[in-house]
Amino acid sequence: MTELLRREPNVISAGLGLLADAAERQAARVTRVDWKPPMTGVEDDLVTVVGDPRRVAANAAAVERMLGVRAQLVDVLPARAALGLSAGEFLHAGPPVTWDRASGPLRGAIMGATVLEGMAGDPQAGAALAERGAIMLDPCHAHGAVGPMAGVISPSMWVFALEDPASGRRSYCSLNEGLGKVLRYGAYSADVIERLKWMSASLGPLLQAAVRAGGPIDVTAILAQMVQMGDEAHNRNRTGTLMLLRDLLPSLVQAPFPASEVSSAVAFIGGNDHFFLNLAMPACKLALDAARNIPGSSMVVAMARNGTDFGIQVSGTGDQWFTAPALTPEGLFLGSYGPADANPDIGDSAITETAGLGGFAMATAPAIVRLVGGSVSDALATTRRMYEITLAEHPLFQVPALEFRGTPAGIDMTLVVRTGILPQINTGMAGKVAGTGQVGAGLVTPPAEIFPAALRALALTVG
Amino acid sequence: MTELLRREPNVISAGLGLLADAAERQAARVTRVDWKPPMTGVEDDLVTVVGDPRRVAANAAAVERMLGVRAQLVDVLPARAALGLSAGEFLHAGPPVTWDRASGPLRGAIMGATVLEGMAGDPQAGAALAERGAIMLDPCHAHGAVGPMAGVISPSMWVFALEDPASGRRSYCSLNEGLGKVLRYGAYSADVIERLKWMSASLGPLLQAAVRAGGPIDVTAILAQMVQMGDEAHNRNRTGTLMLLRDLLPSLVQAPFPASEVSSAVAFIGGNDHFFLNLAMPACKLALDAARNIPGSSMVVAMARNGTDFGIQVSGTGDQWFTAPALTPEGLFLGSYGPADANPDIGDSAITETAGLGGFAMATAPAIVRLVGGSVSDALATTRRMYEITLAEHPLFQVPALEFRGTPAGIDMTLVVRTGILPQINTGMAGKVAGTGQVGAGLVTPPAEIFPAALRALALTVG
Numbered sequence: 001m002t003e004l005l006r007r008e009p010n011v012i013s014a015g016l017g018l019l020a021d022a023a024e025r026q027a028a029r030v031t032r033v034d035w036k037p038p039m040t041g042v043e044d045d046l047v048t049v050v051g052d053p054r055r056v057a058a059n060a061a062a063v064e065r066m067l068g069v070r071a072q073l074v075d076v077l078p079a080r081a082a083l084g085l086s087a088g089e090f091l092h093a094g095p096p097v098t099w100d101r102a103s104g105p106l107r108g109a110i111m112g113a114t115v116l117e118g119m120a121g122d123p124q125a126g127a128a129l130a131e132r133g134a135i136m137l138d139p140c141h142a143h144g145a146v147g148p149m150a151g152v153i154s155p156s157m158w159v160f161a162l163e164d165p166a167s168g169r170r171s172y173c174s175l176n177e178g179l180g181k182v183l184r185y186g187a188y189s190a191d192v193i194e195r196l197k198w199m200s201a202s203l204g205p206l207l208q209a210a211v212r213a214g215g216p217i218d219v220t221a222i223l224a225q226m227v228q229m230g231d232e233a234h235n236r237n238r239t240g241t242l243m244l245l246r247d248l249l250p251s252l253v254q255a256p257f258p259a260s261e262v263s264s265a266v267a268f269i270g271g272n273d274h275f276f277l278n279l280a281m282p283a284c285k286l287a288l289d290a291a292r293n294i295p296g297s298s299m300v301v302a303m304a305r306n307g308t309d310f311g312i313q314v315s316g317t318g319d320q321w322f323t324a325p326a327l328t329p330e331g332l333f334l335g336s337y338g339p340a341d342a343n344p345d346i347g348d349s350a351i352t353e354t355a356g357l358g359g360f361a362m363a364t365a366p367a368i369v370r371l372v373g374g375s376v377s378d379a380l381a382t383t384r385r386m387y388e389i390t391l392a393e394h395p396l397f398q399v400p401a402l403e404f405r406g407t408p409a410g411i412d413m414t415l416v417v418r419t420g421i422l423p424q425i426n427t428g429m430a431g432k433v434a435g436t437g438q439v440g441a442g443l444v445t446p447p448a449e450i451f452p453a454a455l456r457a458l459a460l461t462v463g
Numbered sequence: 464m465t466e467l468l469r470r471e472p473n474v475i476s477a478g479l480g481l482l483a484d485a486a487e488r489q490a491a492r493v494t495r496v497d498w499k500p501p502m503t504g505v506e507d508d509l510v511t512v513v514g515d516p517r518r519v520a521a522n523a524a525a526v527e528r529m530l531g532v533r534a535q536l537v538d539v540l541p542a543r544a545a546l547g548l549s550a551g552e553f554l555h556a557g558p559p560v561t562w563d564r565a566s567g568p569l570r571g572a573i574m575g576a577t578v579l580e581g582m583a584g585d586p587q588a589g590a591a592l593a594e595r596g597a598i599m600l601d602p603c604h605a606h607g608a609v610g611p612m613a614g615v616i617s618p619s620m621w622v623f624a625l626e627d628p629a630s631g632r633r634s635y636c637s638l639n640e641g642l643g644k645v646l647r648y649g650a651y652s653a654d655v656i657e658r659l660k661w662m663s664a665s666l667g668p669l670l671q672a673a674v675r676a677g678g679p680i681d682v683t684a685i686l687a688q689m690v691q692m693g694d695e696a697h698n699r700n701r702t703g704t705l706m707l708l709r710d711l712l713p714s715l716v717q718a719p720f721p722a723s724e725v726s727s728a729v730a731f732i733g734g735n736d737h738f739f740l741n742l743a744m745p746a747c748k749l750a751l752d753a754a755r756n757i758p759g760s761s762m763v764v765a766m767a768r769n770g771t772d773f774g775i776q777v778s779g780t781g782d783q784w785f786t787a788p789a790l791t792p793e794g795l796f797l798g799s800y801g802p803a804d805a806n807p808d809i810g811d812s813a814i815t816e817t818a819g820l821g822g823f824a825m826a827t828a829p830a831i832v833r834l835v836g837g838s839v840s841d842a843l844a845t846t847r848r849m850y851e852i853t854l855a856e857h858p859l860f861q862v863p864a865l866e867f868r869g870t871p872a873g874i875d876m877t878l879v880v881r882t883g884i885l886p887q888i889n890t891g892m893a894g895k896v897a898g899t900g901q902v903g904a905g906l907v908t909p910p911a912e913i914f915p916a917a918l919r920a921l922a923l924t925v926g
Contacts, residue, residue: 200885228830229702230692230863239692242705245712246733250726253716263713270709366863367691376866398692401864403839 010416016114037391038418042452045459049414051135052462054296060289062299063392063410063420064267064317066355069290071171071283073218074163078200080171083143088119092139093348095153095321098137099130103307105186105343108434109150112188114257116196117154123188123435129153141302142319144174144289146348149184149430150307157196158204162219162282164290164328169291171282175199175207178272180438183273185430187345187437206257206265207248217244219283222276223357227407232365233280234349234358235372235426235441240276281348288336291315291410298458299391300411303354303423303446307346307430310446314454322454325445329429331373331442341439343432350425356409356419359424360386361444364399364407372441374424382424383408389415389423396438413458416451444449491537505915508922512877515925519761521681525754525762525778526855526873529818531754534746535679537626539670543618546606546737551582554603556614556811557769558784561600561800562593566598566770568806571897572600572613575651576625578660580617586651586898593679604765605782607752608635609744609811612893613693615768619683620659621667625682625745632752634745638662638670641735643797643901648893649806650900669720669728670711677714680707682746683723685739686820687859688801690870695828696743697812697821698835698889698904703739708732744811747818754778754873761921762854763874766817766886770809773909777876777917779924792892794836794905804902806895819857819872822887822906823849827862827870835889840926845887846871852878852886876921879914 009028013020014035024030038046049055079085090113092106102110107127114126114135129135140147147153151174160173174184177195181187211217222243229239245266251260269275288301297315302310311321326344333341352358360369363383368377383399386408393406411423421443429440470492476483477498489492501509512518542548553576555569565573570590571785577589577598592598603610610616614637622635637647640658644650685706692702708729715725732738751764760778767774774784789807796804815821825831826846829839846862847869856869874886885908892903 228693239702239705242702242709246705246708246729249712250707250730250734252730253725254722259717262716266709266712266716270712369863370867376863400832400839404833 033155038421039448039452042417042455045452046414046417048459048462049298049455052296058294058296058316059299059391059412062294062297065290066287067392067395068408069164069220069287070166071162071219071286072165073160073211073219073279074216075161076158076204076211077161078204079153079157079159080156082159082161083145083153085153085155087117087155088134089136089138089155091143091145091147091151091153092137092202093140093147093149093346094304094313095309095323096139097306097308099135101308103343104432104434104436105346105430106152106307108186108188108436109152109183111151111434112183112192113154115188115193117156122289123450139304140348141304141313143172144170144334146285146287146351147174148176148277148281148349149428150186151348152170152183156200157311158200160279160282162286163216164277164286167290169286169289171286173278173282175203176272176275176278179274180429182437184198185428185436185438186434188435198253203265203268205289206252206255206261209255210248213255214248217247219279220396223280223283225360227357227364227397228400230365230367232358232361232426234277234352234367235428236365237276237280237369238273240280241273244276244279280357281351284351284357287355288351293318295441295461297401298412298414300354300413303349303350303352303361303425305345307343310345310450312446312450314458316338316456317457320457322450322457324450327444327447329427329442329444331417331429331440332371333440334438339432341431341436342429345425345427346430347427349427353423353425354411356390356397358410359406359426360390361397361424366401368426372443374443385421386424388419389421395448406439413451413454417455421456422446422448456458472578478822499883502883502915505880505918508915508918509877510920511925512761513919514731515759518761521757521759521779522762522854522875525757525760527682528753529750529873530855530858531629532683533629534625534682534749535628536623536674536742537679539621539667539674540624541618541667542616542620542622543782545622545624546608546616548618550580550618551597552599552601552618554606554608554610554614554616555600555769556603556610556612556809557767558772558774558786559602560769561730562598564610564771566806566809567895567897567899568809568893569615569770571611571649571651571899572615572646575646575655576615576617576898578651578656580619590767600913602767603811604776606635607633607748609748609814610637610647611639611656611740611744611812612810612891613649614811615646617716619663621663622880623742623745625742625749627749627753630753632749633754634749636745637737637846639735639741640668641873642737645900648891648899648901651898652772665689665724666705666728666731669715669718669724670706672718673711673715673721676718677711680710681921682742683859686743690820690824690827691863693828693830695821695824695831695889697740698891699831700739700743701736703743704732704736707739707742735759738765740812744814747814747820749841750818751814756781758924761875761877763817766813766888767811768808768813770806773808773913774914775909775917777921780917780920783920785913785920787913790907790910792905792907794892794903795834796903797901800894800902804894804899805892807888808888808907809889809893812890816886816888817874819853819870821858822889823853824860824862824870825887825889826864831889835906837906848884851882852884876914876917880918885909885911
């Protein structure tokens with residue numbers, strides 16, 4: 001000790017900088033370690049879970065299963081047939097929610113869907129139906145499905161069916177309607193319903209014919225390519241949409257439909273840069289569902305929002321949702337809309353971040369800052385930060401700007417709790433008043449408190 | 464002076480580091496200026512040209528005219544009609560060249576074209592024809608046209624016609640055949656000729672019908688978008704090709720052709736990531752032709768290679784070519800090919816670099832290093848370096864990775880001569896033996912000596 005004091009001090013400081021500052025003022029050499037304490041009150045559960053002898057192997061298995069899935073578009077068909085939905089059964093985004101707690105955009109989408117289904121003459125009558133319990137609501141996630149924003153899937157809507165050829169498992173998602181005034185953002189005006197009717201009457205059957213004739217389309221392969229072409233597969237799906245169109249075309253133009261109908265369909269798909277989102281999402285869902293229910297695994301397998309609550313599911317805790325009130329995104333607004341118009345975070349689309357895309361892959365899509373705000377260096381920093389809370393680097397989703405490093409994939413909730421770094425999500429923003437539609441796009445995180453809650457539940461499973 | 468020596472020395476050093484090194488060894492504070500002398504023997508001409516009172520306004524006009532052009536695809540038609548080519552008249556890439564000096568790939572392409580045109584029964588007979596002067600050769604550039612690699616355009620080939628709506632001027636380019644064994648790389652086997660025949664009999668007429676029915680396609684707008692999606696429009700045209708397909712589709716599927724023929728066409732275009740190159744090139748040609756013939760301007764308006772010589776044309780010196788032997792690219796090779804198989808640099812495609820794309824835009828297309836070699840940081844550094852020799856930042860070609868800075872556009876040959884920095888071109892590599900096809904892709908520059916020669920010619924125009 002005396003020996004130590006005789007030599008030049010060499011200070012290594014972790015945590016708060018008070019001591020380091022003082023030592024530096026006395027001209028000592030100081031090395032600062034970037035360290036923060038874990039979230040408050042989680043120490044015991046963290047010790048239990050990190051010490052769980054099952055954990056390392058369980059997380060390795062979760063990663064391996066997630067990365068092993070290839071998602072192929074194998075069919076397009078009505079939700080009635082694909083998901084066994086009966087009249088009055090509607091699916092929605094996020095964790096379970098009832099009409100009385102539903103947000104404006106979710107209510108708007110449900111109201112519109114009642115009109116589409118012929119259950120109500122107008123949206124207000126649909127609201128009355130829902131009010132008196134005539135609509136059965138259940139999360140998409142509970143049915144192997146996902147839906148962007150409100151995520152409402154009603155029986156007559158058509159859905160994409162994706163399949164993992166190795167396991168035969170399937171996932172489902174609605175067809176994308178475009179931007180602005182659309183049902184998934186809570187709009188329900190006559191043109192919204194008209195478009196949905198055309199999608200069920202013409203677009204869906206045409207896509208079905210093309211996919212059935214042309215054979216499976218490798219959605220995972222398109223995802224791998226688009227990540228090298230400026231898309232992060234959540235709010236940029238421009239090249240993904242174009243590649244889908246390219247792959248569908250040879251059979252689309254030979255489908256037994258009038259040329260004018262084919263022409264309308266390709267113009268609709270080509271005119272909607274987000275069309276591919278509804279294939280990216282179920283591809284991520286299919287990958288993450290493979291990693292569910294592994295005892296001891298702390299990997300997050302779903303992040304989803306219903307506009308009221310944000311919920312996560314974790315591999316080692318089965319189908320249990322850990323929820324808290326959803327935060328409101330910050331970002332850029334359309335037209336004259338502003339922060340006061342924005343509904344809290346909504347949609348199943350955070351499944352992309354859960355799988356290593358979206359906000360986690362922003363480094364590969366610097367142009368996205370024009371949509372969601374921030375600078376290009378923020379986008380790069382976001383992806384770099386997400387490596388701190390993930391278990392793997394996705395071997396197929398390579399970021400050229402990071403010298404082809406794979407995107408950070410597979411959120412380990414113990415790392416979130418340990419570092420306090422929250423998953424970064426980029427997202428569209430819905431108007432909070434039912435019927436409004438999209439008001440902007442921005443950035444958001446889950447509410448921090450759901451991670452300690454999930455950790456507690458996992459800790460209780462440790463023997 | 465005595466006063467100076469009494470104070471602490473503060474050295475600013477330019478050029479060689481000898482003096483700076485010595486001063487630093489004596490603990491003086493040294494600021495090094497990154498300075499190199501100009502190219503050898505150019506001092507007098509540089510003084511003349513830089514002192515030319517016309518120069519600043521002339522270059523400003525050249526930039527303004529180049530940036531003011533919008534290139535629209537307005538028609539697709541046979542070269543016979545578009546360019547007035549008669550039987551036996553062939554266009555080729557680069558500055559003028561005769562058969563006896565022509566490189567292997569250019570000879571191969573000419574030989575194949577004689578078979579396509581029905582002038583010869585086989586490629587060898589075609590060579591004999593050319594040998595005895597039966598083929599009239601002229602540069603594409605002299606006819607408002609450009610062609611990638613060998614760039615051979617013969618009368619029966621179909622070409623894209625691009626038009627600048629403000630001026631009514633047009634430019635032309637052949638249709639892209641794909642990669643590997645193709646005529647433009649000097650291959651002439653039966654399948655190459657078969658494909659070209661199909662392109663003239665089916666693809667060309669179908670594209671003509673689609674463009675004429677659907678109306679002009681804004682090629683400049685597609686270029687602006689693809690630069691934000693990982694394409695640099697020379698060796699990456701993936702999203703450009705997909706956007707072209709998207710824009711053509713609605714009228715393509717309604718064209719009065721059998722569905723099977725439409726299906727083959729979209730599969731061909733969709734299966735060839737380089738299809739859009741042949742629209743990017745004439746769009747650049749159209750922009751640069753607007754900047755020709757401005758007295759006193761030192762802006763480069765064409766860089767082109769015929770496989771033997773590399774040539775440039777400069778605005779202030781009219782149609783005069785300044786040429787020297789082309790260098791051989793360095794990069795990555797296909798299959799078992801190696802450096803010994805590569806022909807010297809060939810093609811009109813360096814028109815993309817001349818307009819601020821290709822090698823000049825590599826920062827926006829980091830994935831290109833997988834094709835042409837180098838690292839992602841090299842790609843970023845290349846674009847940054849090209850700002851040193853260019854007059855403008857292209858307002859439409861914005862690089863997200865550089866916080867949306869415009870690409871370096873409009874090469875000023877006085878800056879090239881002054882700094883010694885040569886334009887960076889990325890390019891495909893043709894096999895040097897006629898008939899081979901593509902052997903790789905890589906990086907190359909013009910031979911340095913053409914710039915002092917062009918400077919001398921411009922200096923002679925100064926009154």
